[in-house]
Amino acid sequence: MNRIQQKLEQDKKLLSIYFSAGFPELNDTVSILEKLEANGVDMVEIGLPFSDPLADGPTIQQSSTQALKNGMTTQILFDQLENIRERVSIPLLIMGYFNPILQYGVEAFCKKCKESGIDGLIIPDLPLAEYEAHYKDIFDKYGLMNIFLITPQTSDDRIHQIDAASKGFIYMVSSASTTGSGSAFGNEQEEYFERIHKLKLKNPCIVGFGIKDANTFSMATKRASGAIIGSGFIKMLSKDGIEGIGPFVAAIR
C-alpha cells in the first residue's frame, strides 16, 4: 500500500500543505518538509515552479516566480529530494504544470519521483483524456498516483469517470476560482460538499483552494477526508519564514 492510502486509513482529517519549492530561499525545501512533519502535518504537495501558472492566483504566482529567480529547476528539486526518505516519512506529492515535466521527459521524471520516494503527482493541466491516452502506463510503471481535480461545475457523470480513473484521492477544488481567492465558504460550498458526499465515491476527497484557517479547514473537512492549504501557508512563509510553521499549523487544528 502506498503512503497516501495508509495515511487516509487513519481515523482523522488530513491536513495537507502546499508550498513552492525554492521559496523563500532556494534550499529551504528539505527544512520546510521536516518542519511540516514535525508539527503534525499529514501530507505535503511540493510545488514545482512554472513561469505561467494558469490556475494560480497572485500569491502562488509570486512564490513560483521568486523560486525561479532563486534558481529552482526540476533537476535541483530532485537533487534536494535525493535523501528525503531518510528524514521525512509523511506522503509527498509533486504538484506542477505539465510543460516542465514534459521537457524533463515524462518517463525520466516519473523514475526520479519513484527513486526519491514521491508518492503521487498533481498536474492541473494534464486532463483525464490526455493522461489516459498518452501517459497512464508510465505513471503506473513507477507506482505514482495521479491525482485529478473536480470543481463545483464538474458534472456528476464526469465525477464518476474521474473517480473510476483515480487512485489515492480526488482533489476537490472548493469553488470556481484560481488558488488563493479570498472569499469565505458559504452555502454554495456546503451544498457542493454535501452533493459530492452523496455520490459515495470510491476515493476519498480532499478539499483545496480557499482553505486558510481553522474555520475554513473545519468546514471543508466536515464531509471530506482532509484539506489542503496553499496560498495561506505561503503568505505566512513570506511574513514569518520557516519559524512561523509551528504556530501556523497549531492554529489550524
Next chain:
Amino acid sequence: MKYNADEKGYYGEFGGAYIPEMLYPNVEELRQNYLKIMAEESFQKEFNELLKEYVGRPTPLYFAKRLSEKYNTKIYLKREDLCHTGAHKVNNTIGQILMAQRLKKKRIIAETGAGQHGVATATVCALMGLECIVYMGEIDIERQAPNVARMKMLGATVVPALSGSRTLKDATNEAIRDWINNPTDTHYIIGSVVGPHPYPDMVARFQSVISKEIKSQLQEKEGRKNPDYVIACVGGGSNAAGAFYEYLDTPEVGILAVEAAGKGIDTGKSAATSVLGKMGIIHGSKTLLMQTPDGQITEPYSISAGLDYPGVGPMHAHLFKSGRGEFHSVTDDEAMKAGLELCKLEGIIPAIESSHALALFEKKQFKKEDVIVVNLSGRGDKDLNTYIEYFNL
C-alpha cells in the same frame, strides 16, 4: 497527410486540450457545439451578412503592379487591412460573438497584445450589447495607447495584466484565470489559432473566409483558383491559417509562413518560434514554443506587438514539422524597410506584422510567371508611433 484538426483537436502530434479541470465544462461545451452551431443556416446567414455589411467583405484582391515590377514576379495583395477595425482579427470576433450568443453567454473576455484583437472584440461586443473585458499586458498598454483608447471608447474595460513579463502571454494567462473564476456566464474570445481544442480549429474556420475569397477572386483575375504561393506572417497564426486554409491539401500551392526574427535569431531578442521553439504546452495546446531547457516559457521579442508571442498555433507547428509549410524569419529592420517600400510603391501603409510577410521578397527569389498572394493582414495606423520613431519622421 492531413493538415486540419482531427476530432480530438490534433494536427499531427500538435494540439489537444491541456486545460485544468476548472475550464473543462466551458471548453467541452464549446467543443460539443461549435461545428453544429457553425453549420446552422441562421448562423451562416448572420455571419456572412455581418462580414459583408459591417466588416466590408469581400476585401479586394489587389494586383500590386509596381511591387510586382520591382521584384519581377506577379504579386497580389489580399487587402485584410481594409476590414472594419483595420485587420483580419474581426473575421474571428464576429464569428465568436455569434457563437457566444448562441451559447447564451452574457460576458465576453479577451486577451490582446497590440490591441487589434482587443479592439475587434470590443467592437463586436458594442455591436451586440455585451459586456467586454480585455486583458492587456501593462507594458503593451503603454506601447499601444491609441488602441487602449479605442477599446475604452467602444465601452470595453481594459484590465492590465501585471503578472510575469506583462505582455501578450501574460494577458492570455489572465484571461484564462478570469474564465476559471467565471465559469458559467462568460465566453473567452481567443484572438488567434492558439489555445485548447476547439479554439485553433474554430478560429481557423472563421478566418478561412480569406482563402475562400482568394480562390474566387483569382479565378476571375487569372483564370485559375490556385496561386503558386501564399505568403502570410505568423504571430499565433490566425491570418496565416485563414490565407492557407483552402490550399492546405493542394500541394501545388506553396505555403510560406513568415515569423518575426526580432533583432536576429541568435540575439536572444526574437520571436521566431519555428527556429527557436521546442514542443511543449502553452495556453492549453501542445505546440512549438520558446522555452528554457527546464520548460519555463521565455519572453519573445519583436518590434511588432502582434508577432510578439512565444508559441505558434498547433496547425502551424504541424505545417512546419511536416514540411508542408516553408518557414522564414524576418528581422525588425527588414520588416520596417519592406513596410516603407509598400507605402512608396503602392500607397498602402501596412501593419508592421504584415510588413514581415512583404519582406520575404528580398529574401526569396520568385519566377517571373509565378502568381503570389500576400495576405496583407492589417493597416499601419496603429503602428504610426513605431514608424515615426524608427524612421525619425
